[in-house]
Amino acid sequence: xxxxxxxxxxxxxxxxxxxxxxxxxxxxxxxxxxxxxxxxxxxxxxxxxxxxxxxxxxxxxxxxxxxxxxxxxxxxxxxxxxxxxxxxxxxxxxxxxxxxxxxxxxxxxxxxxxxxxxxxxxxxxxxxxxxxxxxxxxxxxxxxxxxxxxxxxxxxxxxxxxxxxxxxxxxxxxxxxxxxxxxxxxxxxxxxxxxxxxxxxxxxxxxxxxxxxxxxxxxxxxxxxxxxxxxxxxxxxxxxxxxxxxxxxxxxxxxxxxxxxxxxxxxxxxxxxxxxxxxxxxxxxxxxxxxxxxxxxxxxxxxxxxxxxxxxxxxxxxxxxxxxxxxxxxxxxxxxxxxxxxxxxxxxxxxxxxxxxxxxxxxxxxxxxxxxxxxxxxxxxxxxxxxxxxxxxxxxxxxxxxxxxxxxxxxxxxxxxxxxxxxxxxxxxxxxxxxxxxxxxxxxxxxxxxxxxxxxxxxxxxxxxxxxxxxxxxxxxxxx
Amino acid sequence: xxxxxxxxxxxxxxxxxxxxxxxxxxxxxxxxxxxxxxxxxxxxxxxxxxxxxxxxxxxxxxxxxxxxxxxxxxxxxxxxxxxxxxxxxxxxxxxxxxxxxxxxxxxxxxxxxxxxxxxxxxxxxxxxxxxxxxxxxxxxxxxxxxxxxxxxxxxxxxxxxxxxxxxxxxxxxxxxxxxxxxxxxxxxxxxxxxxxxxxxxxxxxxxxxxxxxxxxxxxxxxxxxxxxxxxxxxxxxxxxxxxxxxxxxxxxxxxxxxxxxxxxxxxxxxxxxxxxxxxxxxxxxxxxxxxxxxxxxxxxxxxxxxxxxxxxxxxxxxxxxxxxxxxxxxxxxxxxxxxxxxxxxxxxxxxxxxxxxxxxxxxxxxxxxxxxxxxxxxxxxxxxxxxxxxxxxxxxxxxxxxxxxxxxxxxxxxxxxxxxxxxxxxxxxxxxxxxxxxxxxxxxxxxxxxxxxxxxxxxxxxxxxxxxxxxxxxxxxxxx
Numbered sequence: 001x002x003x004x005x006x007x008x009x010x011x012x013x014x015x016x017x018x019x020x021x022x023x024x025x026x027x028x029x030x031x032x033x034x035x036x037x038x039x040x041x042x043x044x045x046x047x048x049x050x051x052x053x054x055x056x057x058x059x060x061x062x063x064x065x066x067x068x069x070x071x072x073x074x075x076x077x078x079x080x081x082x083x084x085x086x087x088x089x090x091x092x093x094x095x096x097x098x099x100x101x102x103x104x105x106x107x108x109x110x111x112x113x114x115x116x117x118x119x120x121x122x123x124x125x126x127x128x129x130x131x132x133x134x135x136x137x138x139x140x141x142x143x144x145x146x147x148x149x150x151x152x153x154x155x156x157x158x159x160x161x162x163x164x165x166x167x168x169x170x171x172x173x174x175x176x177x178x179x180x181x182x183x184x185x186x187x188x189x190x191x192x193x194x195x196x197x198x199x200x201x202x203x204x205x206x207x208x209x210x211x212x213x214x215x216x217x218x219x220x221x222x223x224x225x226x227x228x229x230x231x232x233x234x235x236x237x238x239x240x241x242x243x244x245x246x247x248x249x250x251x252x253x254x255x256x257x258x259x260x261x262x263x264x265x266x267x268x269x270x271x272x273x274x275x276x277x278x279x280x281x282x283x284x285x286x287x288x289x290x291x292x293x294x295x296x297x298x299x300x301x302x303x304x305x306x307x308x309x310x311x312x313x314x315x316x317x318x319x320x321x322x323x324x325x326x327x328x329x330x331x332x333x334x335x336x337x338x339x340x341x342x343x344x345x346x347x348x349x350x351x352x353x354x355x356x357x358x359x360x361x362x363x364x365x366x367x368x369x370x371x372x373x374x375x376x377x378x379x380x381x382x383x384x385x386x387x388x389x390x391x392x393x394x395x396x397x398x399x400x401x402x403x404x405x406x407x408x409x410x411x412x413x414x415x416x417x418x419x420x421x422x423x424x425x426x427x428x429x430x431x432x433x434x435x436x437x438x439x440x441x442x443x444x445x446x447x448x449x450x451x452x453x454x455x456x457x458x459x460x461x462x463x464x465x466x467x468x469x470x471x472x473x474x475x476x477x478x479x480x
Numbered sequence: 481x482x483x484x485x486x487x488x489x490x491x492x493x494x495x496x497x498x499x500x501x502x503x504x505x506x507x508x509x510x511x512x513x514x515x516x517x518x519x520x521x522x523x524x525x526x527x528x529x530x531x532x533x534x535x536x537x538x539x540x541x542x543x544x545x546x547x548x549x550x551x552x553x554x555x556x557x558x559x560x561x562x563x564x565x566x567x568x569x570x571x572x573x574x575x576x577x578x579x580x581x582x583x584x585x586x587x588x589x590x591x592x593x594x595x596x597x598x599x600x601x602x603x604x605x606x607x608x609x610x611x612x613x614x615x616x617x618x619x620x621x622x623x624x625x626x627x628x629x630x631x632x633x634x635x636x637x638x639x640x641x642x643x644x645x646x647x648x649x650x651x652x653x654x655x656x657x658x659x660x661x662x663x664x665x666x667x668x669x670x671x672x673x674x675x676x677x678x679x680x681x682x683x684x685x686x687x688x689x690x691x692x693x694x695x696x697x698x699x700x701x702x703x704x705x706x707x708x709x710x711x712x713x714x715x716x717x718x719x720x721x722x723x724x725x726x727x728x729x730x731x732x733x734x735x736x737x738x739x740x741x742x743x744x745x746x747x748x749x750x751x752x753x754x755x756x757x758x759x760x761x762x763x764x765x766x767x768x769x770x771x772x773x774x775x776x777x778x779x780x781x782x783x784x785x786x787x788x789x790x791x792x793x794x795x796x797x798x799x800x801x802x803x804x805x806x807x808x809x810x811x812x813x814x815x816x817x818x819x820x821x822x823x824x825x826x827x828x829x830x831x832x833x834x835x836x837x838x839x840x841x842x843x844x845x846x847x848x849x850x851x852x853x854x855x856x857x858x859x860x861x862x863x864x865x866x867x868x869x870x871x872x873x874x875x876x877x878x879x880x881x882x883x884x885x886x887x888x889x890x891x892x893x894x895x896x897x898x899x900x901x902x903x904x905x906x907x908x909x910x911x912x913x914x915x916x917x918x919x920x921x922x923x924x925x926x927x928x929x930x931x932x933x934x935x936x937x938x939x940x941x942x943x944x945x946x947x948x949x950x951x952x953x954x955x956x957x958x959x960x
Contacts, residue, residue, distance in 0.1 A: 097891060
């Protein structure tokens with residue numbers, strides 16, 4: 001018997017069960033409380049109610065730690081005192097780091113780890129024998145298989161020496177071999193072990209831009225693409241660019257993916273929360289955005305950007321196109337950068353909803369490069385691919401002046417480049433096998449299998465179009 | 481005919497030719513000038529002298545951009561004004577980002593790009609037909625081949641489905657297949673596409689710790705290892721931990737690798753320079769450290785850490801063991817964290833010098849976990865492996881209290897984990913094939929070939945034990 005654990009679900013549940021204007025996933029306030037319009041509660045209060053919602057019936061405990069367990073023992077004072085002569089203490093560490101909280105930390109994590117320890121010492125100590133950590137979307141850790149074509153190409157690019165060998169023809173599909181050749185030809189010196197351009201290999205960015213253009217029906221420029229090690233570093237980069245002090249605020253949805261609160265805290269800014277409305281399927285109301293913006297302003301906070309997660313994480317909502325138009329208009333009028341987290345663009349499981357990128361929506365409205373500052377984040381970790389460990393992703397940056405683009409480029413340069421395998425994978429997910437390619441049939445079979453499995457589980461769960469981590473959690477305690 | 485370009489070399493040259501106490505690689509002061517003891521000059525002053533040193537005879541121009549070209553056009557005011565309604569301007573961007581400078585940017589870059597443009601428009605415009613960018617150690621971009629065993633293992637881990645196929649036996653060495661099986665067994669669910677533990681896969685950290693213990697003769701703890709996407713994110717992580725404001729200073733060598741000045745600027749701290757002494761082979765004098773520390777203190781700067789790059793980058797010096805003991809003693813007495821950049825540990829080309837890690841030195845002195853706070857950085861980008869594009873690396877963190885370790889862990893968690901291929905590669909470089917393994921002979925042949933080629937070029941260059949990027953630059957304008 002297994003017991004499942006997921007912080008975000010619990011937060012969702014608490015929000016659902018209380019409907020109070022608290023900020024369940026937000027960290028402890030990392031700014032003077034007076035700056036904020038609404039009281040926030042500690043993220044993992046021990047006073048939370050039990051879980052009455054039907055959503056949670058198969059769930060008992062939540063944790064964030066399994067993939068990120070605390071490796072270090074708890075630190076009683078006696079232990080800490082042994083380190084009294086070492087130079088860094090809780091008093092002298094950067095307070096922004098202290099203020100940062102991440103959902104993988106917290107009370108539930110600690111509880112799950114304690115239960116795990118109990119089980120190690122005595123397998124009969126609880127009516128279950130294993131803790132499964134579902135705190136974060138990590139499908140391959142739960143048995144989802146990678147797409148064969150993608151892995152073939154990655155392996156061939158890792159070891160191009162075998163490309164011309166006859167045995168390779170028997171082991172790899174013909175189009176994977178051809179694609180590997182194409183990609184290697186795009187890399188100066190065919191050197192997959194060399195640092196690339198700081199934005200990523202130009203040819204791969206061209207492939208990605210073509211994929212975006214095909215998706216949106218509007219052109220995309222390879223010079224707008226910054227390839228990154230997953231979406232997280234891209235988010236950090238934008239926060240670093242925008243946040244000057246705690247007087248700078250970023251509008252973030254609640255519930256949210258805790259990367260945003262963590263990144264804002266690390267960069268010393270203020271999270272300005274806006275609350276999604278469960279009654280309308282976790283909808284985003286412009287009136288709520290306006291209200292929170294005005295309150296923040298009256299508290300002396302200069303709001304720089306709006307984070308929108310679409311499809312939502314953890315809520316799974318898919319914004320309607322007219323709602324997106326309102327959001328674009330709001331950002332344009334208020335002078336906000338629109339930070340569009342679009343990493344779940346392939347995870348929609350209901351026929352009546354469709355993903356529209358904010359770039360497509362803004363271009364459809366007639367707004368171009370000079371009208372709206374928009375950053376779209378994408379990742380190879382989500383979708384049907386679920387390649388979390390490869391750390392591939394990109395951001396498409398539009399509507400910034402050349403001199404600001406140079407600043408973004410400079411920040412990207414400081415870490416030299418993102419990993420080349422992740423870059424290659426990002427190009428593959430934006431340009432998968434096409435009809436007529438040898439791998440097309442197996443590719444679509446694998447893809448459809450994964451998506452229909454996720455859809456089935458989403459339906460079983462709570463009937464919403466949830467991101468993939470939720471279906472995994474929601475199926476009566478059994479993973480595939 | 482090729483013309484070579486390398487910022488760092490020029491800086492080295494300028495330092496060599498002027499010997500003035502300027503700060504050639506340091507950015508414009510990112511703190512009130514009064515905080516610093518010595519005047520700093522802009523990094524790429526146009527008033528720099530010509531290059532009289534014999535070191536530079538084959539070099540004419542330096543640039544940083546080829547691998548990191550500016551993708552964006554220069555921005556005349558007329559262009560910028562088109563973006564006058566977009567929300568982010570040079571006036572409203574985070575000033576820390578503006579202050580950050582990175583050697584890949586600057587006057588020389590611009591010049592090289594202009595030359596490149598000239599050549600595109602008219603191939604006869606200059607007495608050379610190509611710009612080769614040698615600003616950063618990137619050996620595979622210049623034709624260095626990766627170690628076959630490493631790439632075999634990476635390819636097999638990327639596509640484990642072929643491990644049991646008979647054709648694989650003919651394509652891959654037996655020990656690579658065996659090693660891939662071993663590594664996959666260490667990964668929960670054999671899922672190379674899953675997020676790992678935030679510090680990296682436990683089994684790989686155990687391998688790395690064993691490699692460190694074998695190198696040093698002192699034990700290493702897998703829980704002290706944080707696997708990172710190259711060394712750069714690890715350096716950022718420590719700067720983030722230590723720097724609270726511009727009143728916090730980090731002692732950095734001049735000349736330095738510009739990651740340090742960039743990272744300190746981005747985190748809003750103060751770079752406290754100490755000058756390496758060319759007369760003693762770019763030696764590190766404790767008296768200089770003390771002088772700079774005292775001056776910084778008298779200017780109100782709280783110095784938190786000392787960065788030592790050993791073997792040196794860009795200078796190539798290798799510290800003597802007794803000098804390292806003095807440095808450890810200095811850090812211990814002054815309450816400084818010792819940040820030891822040891823990424824060039826395999827790049828020593830003279831028989832009378834040997835690399836000793838600071839961990840080994842401090843443990844040899846009898847100092848343990850409670851006496852000295854030490855972080856050692858290592859990367860798969862350097863050494864004979866030169867796998868820059870794989871973005872693998874680690875830091876070994878010792879001498880921090882459990883509660884501070886938790887803070888470091890938390891910061892690592894925010895980006896989830898480093899890329900798994902890079903993690904695997906970091907374990908391979910710390911545990912390469914051994915005598916008796918099928919690949920041993922080819923592995924040592926490839927390794928020795930690369931190292932002797934680097935050594936030859938280092939000797940040809942200026943007779944010092946230089947890091948690998950310099951030999952590449954120094955051979956009369958011809959790369960291999």
